[in-house]
Amino acid sequence: MQLTDRYARRFHYLRLSITESCNFKCNYCLPDGMDCGSRRDELTLPEIERLVYAFALAGTQKVRITGGEPSLRRDLTEIIRICKDTPGIREVAITTNGYRLERDIESWHAAGLDAVNVSVDSLDTGTFQMITGDSRLPSILRGIEKALSLNLPKVKLNAVLLRGYNFGEFDQFLSYVKDHPVALRFIELMQTGDNRKYYQQQHVSGSVIQRRLEQTGWQRIQKSKTAGPAQEYAHPDFAGKLGLIMPYSKDFCADCNRLRVSSRAELFMCLFAAQHQSLRHLLQDDAPDAVIEFLQQTLHNKEAAHHLHEEFTGATRHLAMIGG
Incomplete structure (x- = not known):
């Protein structure tokens, strides 16, 4: 069985938010x-198990656990285990700000984690603190080293491009990738309901970095069917890879392969959709066929593309709502 929309796009990838809460204060997000009330109504373990099982029956092969900051949930290790033990799920990943990475990566790995994405918006301690409001960068970098030592199949770093903060650090990021077998992805700042003025001040197009890569011998890598939206590049002289996530680029949505479910069991057809539909009522008993039917029916209304170019941000106030 495959989840397919009216544009013949197939959906193999679930991005599952397990909390909206975050302990960082990134100036582009929170x-x-x-919001102190954002811990209400989070998905329970039985609801998560039923949800992932239904998605797997419908052809989903990859689950990415997101937030907010997912490690704020004390049962994160069990959530990883539930996802990994679900028949049909081949890859379990997590996106984290890294504050518990050094302490917990071994237990996450033992539970079945295949991949970790860590938000590292600067490699400079001072700049990192200005962006995130947190001083944990040294611990986060040690956590990344520990993840690499465990031989996780995928260790990725995410950096949101910000004109006034990290845009001038490209060479520093490049030096890091030269010696570390990670995939470092630059993400274009996206406008949300709460950051319009900030977006106008800080947005910079990833095409600037893309041109620089292509002019200095970096070669584009073909994506797998469960890969995210990044355009990745490799260079023979570098241990790691570089990637670009450019939501304002032409045809960005053409190969969309992912669906999102919020920590309150709302199905997001698109990160920037105006409305979201709850499927919580379908997760109260073991009825995967009802969940699959709901997904198939709802997919018929998925639009061809987002409308970010028209400054339409839908119901997404900030990215902590659904993890980007």
Whole structure:
């Protein structure tokens, strides 16, 4: 069985948010900190198990656990195990700000984690703190080293491009990738409901870096069917890879392969959709066929593309709502 929309796009990839809460105050996402009421109504373990099982029956092969910051959930290790033990799920990944990475990566790995994406918006301690409001960068970098020592199949770093903060650090990022077998991806800042003015001040197109890569011998890598939206590049002289996530680029949505479910069991057809439909009522008993039917029916209404170019951000106030 395959989840397919009216544009013949196939969906093999579930991005599952397990909390909206985050303990960082990134100035592009939650500059004033998290909403203290955002821990209400989070998905329970039985609901997660039923949800992932239904998605797997419908052809999903990859689950990425996101937030907010997913490691704020004390049962994260069990959630990883539930996802990994689900028949049909081949890859379990997590996106984290890294604050518990050094302490917990071994237990996550033992539970079945295949891949970790760590947000590292700067390799400079001072700049990192200005962006995130947190001083844990040394611990986060040690956590990345520990993840590499465990031989996780995929260790990735995410950096949101910000004109006034890290845009001038390209050479520093390049030096890191030369010696570390990680995939470092630059993400274009996206406009959300809460950051319009900040977006206008800080947005910079990833095409600037793309041209630089292509002019200095970096070669584009073909993506797998469960890969995310990054355009990745490799160079024979570098241990790691570089990637670009450019949501404002032409045809960005043409190969969309992922669906999102929020920590409150809302199905997001698109990160920037105006409305989201709850499927929580379908997760109260073991009825995967009802979940699959719901997904198939809802997919018929998925649009061909987002409308970010028209400054339409839908119901997404900030990226902590659904993990980007």
